[in-house]
Amino acid sequence: MTHPTTGTPILEAQGLTRSFGSRRTTTRAVDDVSFSVAPGAILGIVGESGSGKSTTLRCVVGLERADAGRVLFDGVPLVGANRETQRRFRREVQMVFQDPYSSLNPRMTVEMIVGEGLDIHKMAESRQARRARVVEVLELVGLDATVLDRYPRSFSGGQRQRIAIARALAVGPRVLVCDEPVSALDVSVQAQVVNLLLEMQQQLGLAVVFVAHDLALVRHLCHDVMVMQRGVVVENGPCADVFDRPQHEYTKSLLAAIPIPDPDRDRARRAAAAAERRSA
Amino acid sequence: MTTAAAAHAVPRVRRTRRRVPWLDRIAYGTVVVLLALAVLGPLLTPHDPYSVDLAKALQAPSGEHLLGTDGLGRDVLSRALAGARASILGALMAVAGAALIGILVASIATIGGRWVDDIVMRFCDITLSLPVMVMALGVAVALGPSLRSAVIAMVVAWWPGFARIARAEMRTVITSPYVEAARVLGASRWRLMLRHVLPNSLDGVYVQATLEIGGATLIMAGLSFVGAGAQPPSAEWGAMVETGSRYLTSAWWISVVPGLLITITALAFALSGDSLRNRNHPDATLA
Numbered sequence: 001m002t003h004p005t006t007g008t009p010i011l012e013a014q015g016l017t018r019s020f021g022s023r024r025t026t027t028r029a030v031d032d033v034s035f036s037v038a039p040g041a042i043l044g045i046v047g048e049s050g051s052g053k054s055t056t057l058r059c060v061v062g063l064e065r066a067d068a069g070r071v072l073f074d075g076v077p078l079v080g081a082n083r084e085t086q087r088r089f090r091r092e093v094q095m096v097f098q099d100p101y102s103s104l105n106p107r108m109t110v111e112m113i114v115g116e117g118l119d120i121h122k123m124a125e126s127r128q129a130r131r132a133r134v135v136e137v138l139e140l141v142g143l144d145a146t147v148l149d150r151y152p153r154s155f156s157g158g159q160r161q162r163i164a165i166a167r168a169l170a171v172g173p174r175v176l177v178c179d180e181p182v183s184a185l186d187v188s189v190q191a192q193v194v195n196l197l198l199e200m201q202q203q204l205g206l207a208v209v210f211v212a213h214d215l216a217l218v219r220h221l222c223h224d225v226m227v228m229q230r231g232v233v234v235e236n237g238p239c240a241d242v243f244d245r246p247q248h249e250y251t252k253s254l255l256a257a258i259p260i261p262d263p264d265r266d267r268a269r270r271a272a273a274a275a276e277r278r279s280a
Numbered sequence: 281m282t283t284a285a286a287a288h289a290v291p292r293v294r295r296t297r298r299r300v301p302w303l304d305r306i307a308y309g310t311v312v313v314l315l316a317l318a319v320l321g322p323l324l325t326p327h328d329p330y331s332v333d334l335a336k337a338l339q340a341p342s343g344e345h346l347l348g349t350d351g352l353g354r355d356v357l358s359r360a361l362a363g364a365r366a367s368i369l370g371a372l373m374a375v376a377g378a379a380l381i382g383i384l385v386a387s388i389a390t391i392g393g394r395w396v397d398d399i400v401m402r403f404c405d406i407t408l409s410l411p412v413m414v415m416a417l418g419v420a421v422a423l424g425p426s427l428r429s430a431v432i433a434m435v436v437a438w439w440p441g442f443a444r445i446a447r448a449e450m451r452t453v454i455t456s457p458y459v460e461a462a463r464v465l466g467a468s469r470w471r472l473m474l475r476h477v478l479p480n481s482l483d484g485v486y487v488q489a490t491l492e493i494g495g496a497t498l499i500m501a502g503l504s505f506v507g508a509g510a511q512p513p514s515a516e517w518g519a520m521v522e523t524g525s526r527y528l529t530s531a532w533w534i535s536v537v538p539g540l541l542i543t544i545t546a547l548a549f550a551l552s553g554d555s556l557r558n559r560n561h562p563d564a565t566l567a
Binding site: 061062063087090091093094095097098099102103104105106107108116117120121164167171 | 461462465466468480
């Protein structure tokens with residue numbers, strides 16, 4: 001996998017911090033998190049449940065207000081940016097949610113769902129142009145014009161996630177932010193959706209921020225990886241480095257938890273780990 | 281080909297419809313009849329509901345006057361039919377008005393931020409702490425007793441209940457991922473409200489409205505009964521019960537006929553609302 005690190009980052013987070021709770025019992029869900037994504041690069045964010053991965057993403061796209069820190073888009077800080085920059089951010093940074101069963105409005109047809117961004121950003125001159133663009137993205141994600149008038153409830157989880165991806169792609173984004181986009185899907189369709197995302201990323205040259213707790217998936221997909229634990233980034237860097245030479249104990253334990261689909265190698269690993277514990 | 285065989289093997293999906301219990305069917309049927317009466321009632325009167333003929337006063341039900349006559353010799357059946365419009369449409373209008381205002385206020389509370397929400401909802405709580413009847417009575421008398429005042433009074437007394445239901449639903453919907461998806465796309469507050477939140481949060485209000493029409497009919501009649509609603513010559517069920525109450529021992533039909541109609545209306549709407557609520561259970565697929 002070539003590693004596109006050149007060029008100025010298209011999306012950058014600096015010192016993002018977000019706490020929850022009352023004055024007495026605050027929890028720092030996200031604590032001084034910084035990262036940057038170059039155009040066309042894929043950044044994976046991993047960590048156990050509650051490590052602040054999702055909240056970080058939500059702060060980046062503005063669904064959650066960060067207590068401190070800032071987000072830069074194309075080198076420009078979003079807070080205090082002019083309207084045009086903010087509008088461009090809203091168009092060029094799109095998100096795919098975890099659960100495709102709740103991320104599609106049950107009372108809208110596929111055409112309305114996928115076409116909404118086109119309406120918001122006034123990107124279609126006529127109804128025909130709008131429909132043509134909707135069909136175009138639907139075909140891009142492996143659906144076709146026959147689904148236009150159907151409602152989300154008549155689709156399977158995998159198909160729904162395709163629709164959600166089509167919605168995100170319709171407005172022509174440059175950054176795609178994915179919050180565990182396959183963890184709510186059947187294992188049998190997870191690979192299809194992951195491959196679709198990868199295909200879209202390569203075809204459209206998207207920068208992707210990919211939150212997951214499946215490390216094997218991140219290793220397969222991402223250029224860079226950032227490991228989070230209790231709101232703090234404990235390790236980050238190119239995927240190969242982090243996975244092959246983990247520096248932090250937490251990363252090591254995460255990696256050790258990846259199941260190996262080969263009983264002999266798995267046994268060998270466990271024996272090695274046990275030996276290491278004994279000598280320590 | 282195996283695919284063709286497989287396609288044949290797939291059983292055709294049949295839309296399963298839950299059986300509607302007989303009581304619910306009766307309630308729905310009655311509601312339909314009552315609504316028809318509200319529209320057509322005044323056209324079906326066998327006699328002029330307002331023509332006074334003292335010579336025929338207090339006649340028991342007979343061939344000519346099927347449900348007898350009242351103290352001024354007016355035909356009770358005709359008055360009951362003519363009164364359907366005021367009583368039922370009055371209640372409908374009151375509930376519709378209250379639901380509409382409730383939805384509007386709830387929308388403002390939902391998009392207005394924490395402060396607006398707090399102020400609006402505390403105001404609702406205060407209004408809700410007063411019994412609807414007392415509140416409506418006060419407003420109706422203050423406005424000057426008339427059918428219109430009664431309707432306005434009921435809207436004033438009733439909207440906070442709808443606002444509370446609508447707001448609770450809207451707050452859940454506005455945090456749902458599809459609303460967040462629209463926010464990420466850059467949707468304005470207006471679009472979020474109109475396209476996403478409102479269409480997905482009004483089921484509860486519809487059910488509540490149907491449930492409340494029954495109660496509204498009762499309050500409506502009650503207001504007229506105590507003289508704060510429809511005024512004497514006009515045919516309205518509550519007012520008819522009141523006029524007849526003086527003759528209850530000698531000419532029971534004057535009060536009992538409209539009284540029964542009020543009871544039937546209240547029951548039919550309440551049962552229909554109940555049935556709708558049960559069918560609207562989250563598990564049920566929305567058509």
